[in-house]
Amino acid sequence: MAFTMRAVKVPPNSVSLEEARTRTFEFFKSACRSIPTVMEIYNLYDVVTPSQLRSNIAAQFRKNSHITNTKVIDMLLFKGMEELGDVVEHAKQRHHIIGQYVVGHHGLSQDSGTKDEGASDFLKNFYKTNYF
């Protein structure tokens, strides 16, 4: 039913950064619009709220916010659209969605705790491994 909804179109190469930006926002909107469908398909009602999913998606967008090369942005958009298509057409399974978009990365939350507030990079690396 949703197979045709999101045909992965290879976007023509963005001319400028503004066009890439516009395309990014379009993609974000389409991702947010498909959140209710995703929750219905994978039965995530008791697991997560739509706003949490939105925040997660936004965080993943923000991770790449520093990129200025339009070709790279186009590539990332392509991959994102492919991923969104897979999720919406039920090509993934519940544990994928929970693991990738609900639980999040513990490493980041650990570092932002109060344990290592004043620690230097040396100490943070020291606690992790010997080779840095």
Place this chain on the structure above:
Amino acid sequence: MTLGQLASRALRTSRPSSLIRTIISTPDLNTSSAGAAAVSDAPPPPPPDRTPVGGARVHFTNPDDAIEVFVDGFPVKIPKGMTVLQACEVAGVDIPRFCYHSRLSIAGNCRMCLVEVEKSPKPVASCAMPALPGMKIKTDTPIAKKAREGVMEFLLMNHPLDCPICDQGGECDLQDQSMAFGSDRGRFTEMKRSVVDKNLGPLVKTVMTRCIQCTRCVRFATEVAGVQDLGMLGRGSGEEIGTYVEKLMTSELSGNVIDICPVGALTSKPFAFKARNWELKGTESIDVTDAVGSNIRIDSRGPEVMRIVPRLNEDINEEWISDKTRFCYDGLKRQRLNDPMIRGADGRFMTVSWRDALSVVAEAFHQVKPKEIVGVAGKLSDAESMIALKDLLNRMGSNNVWCEGNGLNVNADLRSGYLLNSGISGLENADVFLLVGTQPRVEAAIVNARIRKTVRATQAKVGYVGPAANLNYDHQHLGTGPEALTEIAEGRHPFSSLLKNAKNPAIIVGAGIFERKDKDAIFSVVEAIAKQGNVIRPDWNGLNILLLNAAQAAALDLGLVPESDNSLETAKFVYLMGADDVNLEKLSSDAFVVYQGHHGDRGVYRANVILPAAAFSEKEGIYVNTEGCVQQTLPAVPTVGDAREDWKIIRALSEVAGVRLPYDSVDAVRSRMSTVAPHLLNLDEREPTTFTAELKPECSEKMSKDPFANVVDNFYMTDAITRASKIMAQCSALLSKK
């Protein structure tokens, strides 16, 4: 346009098929070759320069005495006494050989080095033939090649087909030379002879069937190691190498016969069947089991050290390493500390994370007074960790840091007071030795080998003051205690006249003297002897100290000298950095002891917190050997478990304790080291000492009558790594010198 070309053109157009080819000739092709040579007047390009084999440098003792020989048509200048083989080496031609070794005497029995010399009726053994001026040596003629093929055929006749099961496969001289110089097919149809294996001990595995009777091991044992254990028995094809009396090879240099043997007859027993040489990654490193700092190559496969092999260093260890160096690697796999641990209330250790361990140690740091903090660096500590430890303890307000083995009252003012001032290679120039309170055979086996080399070459005289020892060269036992020294100093002893008449006398004092209470008195007597015998001169400083541990010289260079003598008795916080031989009996029971090391040796029994560190094969550390040569180890394998490098632990601890040290990387630590001791950054270079003992003030202490004691009672087990090693345990059980 010649007639021929016109004709070919015409023919081509008329006949499309090119069955007939026209021959086009030009005038200069028709002339004879003699004329052609006259035509070309440009000389042929000169042959490329020949460099000696292995990039060696040729030393001319007497430049006027150089002779010129021709090797394969190439003229080369060599010093006078060189053999034909050495002349070819200078010319860059590597002649195959089995029995010849540059550090052993010439045997000439393998005949593989045969080369053709003009005006000689038969090929000559180049290893034995001295090179005469104007000799024309040819190494690539059919005669030489046929000789090599023939010798190879003879050697392989009785050699068993053991390559798949032989440990030497892949690094075997016989394999390589038969591929390069042997014939491609064999014609042997008889039965091969076999020889019974000999038991030489737990270190050397013998498969005597593979022996090609080159006698390298025999010559090594008699000349370099000084033990005449091995010999050739029988004659002809029944020749066997063995000990005949079923003796084990107890020499401390016995492992070197493994390197010397060109075939797989003598191999390493602990390394038997473990790995092939092409799967091993070699890392150039330094040995830390004694103070010599022999250059080694650590062969590792993945995370495991498979074997240790010597590297060439003419100044320090030539090509030899002692058995302890060679076989201690399996101690790196046992009893390793891999997680930080804290001793709980019930006295048992619990594994904790680094965060918790460091915070506990930092808390304990702040609960004691600065005067009660003591730090002890271990025998195997590198310079980076020692400077970090000293910096940390200084920032906490304490200056009671020292290195094991240096004693508590050590004087680090003059470098000449704790180094081997003449250098290990400089000992070869000495002609009289006086060994005071040192048994070099167990303390530094390579230095002993060097002394033996000198004694053998120049008939140097050796006088020995100490307990009865079994040195493998002729020596006079002058006495057992300091009274003998006073006798020599006052000239009453016959040895003092020997010292006075010597050109380059060398006095070697053992570092065991550092632990004695009358150390200053003994040193003043030794300096008196030195002054009498003219031992210390601008061009030759023969007053040497032979250190025991790899960390002592660097510790004294960096200034790890404690402030007070009895700091251990009043200490409430002890930081042991790999220190296992410290006497902790006088320590009070409520003192907080931190042990930072890589083996669970004696130090952990009293520790409250264990911080796992890296061993010498896992870290990049700078070590200074007993002669002052600065070298570095390189990491060959990754650290075990959660262990970290020593200086990193101290830097992290300093940050958690609030006194952050200002360095974050190895380069920063090294630049800190260079502010204290700049020569520590000049790797592989020996910094000679400038000020000698004449600057020292007079000493007023009295000597005690205690005789000198044996400092090292078990050669095979001296530090944490060797005590954890199974091979060393076998050796000390079977091979210890009684």
